[in-house]
């Protein structure tokens with residue numbers, strides 16, 4: 001069965017044809033974005049509430065049952081989506097209609113596009129999918145990555161930073177002073193932490209000697225102690241990246257732009273699914289930043305005994321397993337980010353900017369120099 | 380009034396300046412709670428957890444013994460109403476929600492009994508003063524039943540029949556036990 005499907009594809013879509021490239025890219029981005037990113041983002045909206053409840057000795061949402069199907073309340077995210085879709089879509093009378101409608105899309109689209117460069121599994125060996133193919137010997141590999149760009153992570157930063165337009169536009173278009181100020185807060189925060197985030201990853205560019213996340217995964221070993229985080233500049237870069245990524249995602253302790261409980265944020269005028277897009281965008285940002293961290297610092301899809309398994313299992317099964325391992329790593333990292341969010345208290349704006357510009361930025365620049373020295377003397 | 384600002388000194392040293400240790404400590408605390416509550420509640424393994432929330436319709440909190448619920452009228456041994464229509468409770472009631480119309484009791488030893496005894500549970504402020512005032516343990520609020528929601532306001536007025544439905548013989552002796560109070564010295 002599987003054999004004949006693979007044979008059909010190998011016959012009608014040769015590896016080097018343009019049709020194959022387009023088909024593979026479409027399939028990969030569709031499966032990855034719809035099947036993983038969107039699904040996990042939905043689950044995270046529930047998990048955030050349930051996990052925080054467990055951390056605070058509460059029960060959390062656990063009642064969205066479908067008859068006998070309970071699943072610990074997991075269906076809450078479906079119920080939320082239905083609720084948001086059917087809610088009134090209110091546009092303030094004096095708001096700029098076009099910009100108001102554009103802002104949520106500008107906040108959501110870049111984070112989805114930026115996921116394209118993330119490698120989410122071991123390469124599939126085209127034409128030999130049912131044989132066991134040891135790692136690294138495949139002649140026609142199909143990378144589990146929607147777009148393999150030489151700019152790699154730079155593409156991620158370039159696109160992801162466009163999300164700031166969404167937040168500022170949301171504040172501007174709402175015709176609401178508080179939303180505008182929220183948008184300004186968001187802009188100042190996202191701008192300042194983007195620099196640190198880039199610098200933190202720049203140290204890793206030096207260590208790996210490449211910008212391409214797929215190549216970074218290839219440079220790491222299968223065993224946990226061969227992953228990217230081990231080393232002084234690497235560990236510092238990880239802490240810096242994590243801090244900056246949380247600030248970039250506007251999550252506690254850096255959730256000053258929204259700060260639901262105390263201060264009005266940039267999407268105060270949004271309701272229904274437009275609000276849902278901001279909300280979803282935030283969770284997708286958690287996933288992408290987790291995915292980048294897993295790719296750069298925690299070995300991507302690599303896991304112990306991957307070499308042995310690759311040499312003994314059918315290739316497609318091994319690829320599936322590697323995608324599963326990668327998803328598990330990203331999931332655990334997301335859970336870790338939620339843990340941070342529900343542990344730390346919120347910073348004041350001045351503390352936030354001080355931390356960003358006076359502490360993290362100099363440290364990240366020094367870390368780039370340190371990484372350069374590390375590379376020079378460890379070779 | 381001048382605003383006074385208390386400047387809190389930053390903890391010194393690398394530990395105080397990086398916050399990393401404090402952050403890790405805090406996360407360890409929350410992680411411990413997560414690990415204690417997660418297996419029992421999400422995975423469904425029966426394990427001791429710290430969760431304080433009750434899943435209300437399935438689990439109910441036991442009321443304390445002194446909880447004040449819906450009123451009830453107590454009965455004599457022969458099943459008659461214990462109330463002697465002394466009008467203590469409508470007098471003390473701060474909400475004026477007790478209506479009593481007395482009548483002659485056939486039993487000469489009892490003399491008086493209510494013909495109509497109504498309590499408007501919507502007006503009642505559940506203060507319990509009626510129970511305190513009653514000299515003969517005729518009215519009680521120990522049912523631990525909440526005032527039920529009704530569609531019409533009139534349905535919230537409990538008449539004597541409804542009040543007696545929850546009643547039972549009181550073990551208190553009418554008129555009290557022991558010597559007459561004038562004789563007690």
Ligand code: SF4
Pocket residue numbers: 468471472473474475476477498502503504505506507508509510
């Ligand atoms: S509980 Fe208070 S308010 Fe209610 S009937 Fe008794 S005395 Fe009146």
Ligand code: SF4
Pocket residue numbers: 461462463464465466467468469479509512513514515516517518
């Ligand atoms: S105080 Fe007791 S005996 Fe007197 S009228 Fe009220 S219920 Fe009846």
